[in-house]
Amino acid sequence: MIEDRYDEERFDFGEAVRVTRNVRNDGTYPGMPVGELLMRRGSVGHVIEVGTFLQDQVIYTVHFLDHGRMVGCRAEELIPASAPWNPSRFEFRDKVVCRIDLGMQGKVIVDKGSEGEVLKVLRESLPLQYHVRFPGRTLQVPESVLEPADPENFREPEE
Template structure:
């Protein structure tokens, strides 16, 4: 008997991006199939390797049916905050980043997002990289890159200690 958390017809939400593991036809292995936050309906549940519950979920808006691990899903009725950035995105700092009074990266500088931390459903954090700097910052520390700020930001990058 399967100890499934979600029953047939339950509306669920992805809490992590789903990429092709090589089993989805017409897509390359590693291609993004569905973005975190996408909602779908459970069609059935089964076991994989006798230890992982896998759900067949129909994502109606994308017209895609995908197998999802229980750890990739949450009840769609629960509160959700969408993240603005994903791995590989560039973002701009809305604050100075400092350690022991030394500014490591200045407000307005462009950084690379290397991961999204959603452990706390009420607060998203991003792991960012800027030169040698590799830190976690709250979502409020980042904004979309402003095109008119790029020349100034690139000039500032040359002067970061």
């Protein structure tokens, strides 16, 4: 019995889509080193093919005409180009540092300078919010209380 997949045919041929996270070479893009940035989050392209990988993952081949690249993307990395887009400073797995003490009910629960990792970007909320895993707990925090954990190697997003 074949089960229905929630993400099959989410996007149609020719549909304009936007990548929601940076797409890096996982070794399947020829001529570039593994880990190299292929497309920056927020870039818009058009679906030119729908296929599968390992028989259980739907992969959309997206042509980013402005960049001259065709890149395979999973459904969870894409949104319709017409959907609201709030650019974020950080993304999934970025290491961040808390700029202030964070408290709950009068108690400091995360000290200023504590390092955390971004688990999710909540683009629908304004101001932009993140789920960040700090030592011992996960919190939803606004972008304004975060800074890069490694500022010397952090690359600000392009507008």
